[in-house]
Amino acid sequence: ILNVEQSPQSLHVQEGDSTNFTCSFPSSNFYALHWYRWETAKSPEALFVMTLNGDEKKKGRISATLNTKEGYSYLYIKGSQPEDSATYLCASPEMTGGGADGLTFGKGTHLIIQP
Amino acid sequence: DGGITQSPKYLFRKEGQNVTLSCEQNLNHDAMYWYRQDPGQGLRLIYYSQIVNDFQKGDIAEGYSVSREKKESFPLTVTSAQKNPTAFYLCASIMTGRDGYTFGSGTRLTVV
Numbered sequence: 001i002l003n004v005e006q007s008p009q010s011l012h013v014q015e016g017d018s019t020n021f022t023c024s025f026p027s028s029n030f031y032a033l034h035w036y037r038w039e040t041a042k043s044p045e046a047l048f049v050m051t052l053n054g055d056e057k058k059k060g061r062i063s064a065t066l067n068t069k070e071g072y073s074y075l076y077i078k079g080s081q082p083e084d085s086a087t088y089l090c091a092s093p094e095m096t097g098g099g100a101d102g103l104t105f106g107k108g109t110h111l112i113i114q115p
Numbered sequence: 116d117g118g119i120t121q122s123p124k125y126l127f128r129k130e131g132q133n134v135t136l137s138c139e140q141n142l143n144h145d146a147m148y149w150y151r152q153d154p155g156q157g158l159r160l161i162y163y164s165q166i167v168n169d170f171q172k173g174d175i176a177e178g179y180s181v182s183r184e185k186k187e188s189f190p191l192t193v194t195s196a197q198k199n200p201t202a203f204y205l206c207a208s209i210m211t212g213r214d215g216y217t218f219g220s221g222t223r224l225t226v227v
Contacts, residue, residue: 001174004157034215043119044205046215089158099212100146100165102173105157 002026004092006106013080014114020076021109023090027071031099035064035075036089038108044089047075080113087111117142121206121219128193128200128226136191136222138206144217145210147189151175152203152221161204164189193224201226 005024013019025033032051038044048057053068061078077084087110091103119140128134140147146165150158160173164183178197183189189208193200203223207216 032213036215043218043220044216046217049213049215051213091158093212097165097212100209101171102148102160102163103158103216104160105150107155107157 002092002094002104004090004104004106006088006090006109008109009107010110010112012112012114013077015080015082017080018076018078019080019111020074021088021111023073023075023106025071025073025090025092027069029095030068030071031093031095033066033068033073034089034091034093034103035073036091037086038089039086047088075109077111080111082113082115085111085113119206119208119217119219121204121222123222124220126222126224128224130226131195133192133194134200134224136193136204136206136224138189138191138219139187140189140206140208140217141187142208142210142217143186144208145186146208146212147183148207148209148216149173149179149181149189149191150205150207152205158205161191200224 035047036044048064050066055066063076066073087108089108091105093099122137148163149161162181164170180192206219
């Protein structure tokens with residue numbers, strides 16, 4: 001079982017501020033790193049699937065970077081809005097099975113945007 | 116719209132009873148997964164299936180069973196052998212191992 005860790009566990013940010021949080025994962029036998037956003041009473045929604053060291057992906061005000069050599073990924077939110085309030089999950093699959101043997105999830109970062 | 120449907124949304128079970136949670140997808144995805152969420156923990160993998168009539172145990176399969184008779188359907192049975200079944204259960208699917216997962220909206224099971 002992989003060890004995927006996220007920090008911080010929770011975060012309160014003022015509306016309009018930018019923020020970031022971290023996901024760490026084993027750097028050996030890396031296959032992919034997933035980020036999901038999970039809003040209350042909704043289904044988790046895929047944000048990014050990252051596979052290449054040094055990769056940076058962007059979706060609107062949200063972006064993510066990946067460092068597979070040291071085993072971490074950062075998620076950045078620029079100019080936080082109330083609708084960004086959610087739990088952000090990162091996850092990684094085992095290298096076996098072509099990444100389809102299921103994901104190991106971190107415990108999530110619970111982000112609250114304060115007006 | 117394509118997606119994953121989980122039913123019911125809330126389920127109450129008496130101790131000693133088996134109960135089956137439904138998961139249906141119309142995305143034509145090959146692989147399907149069941150996860151469990153408990154307070155303060157990450158999502159944990161119960162069972163998964165990459166193809167019809169085949170499935171594998173995940174990290175916490177004890178006390179659960181599944182079937183995959185059709186591509187669209189992956190029901191999860193919580194048996195009386197599951198010692199602590201009260202939890203939130205999520206079903207997911209993907210087309211390939213490089214894709215993001217699509218999740219259902221979950222079933223909250225409570226043992227009374």
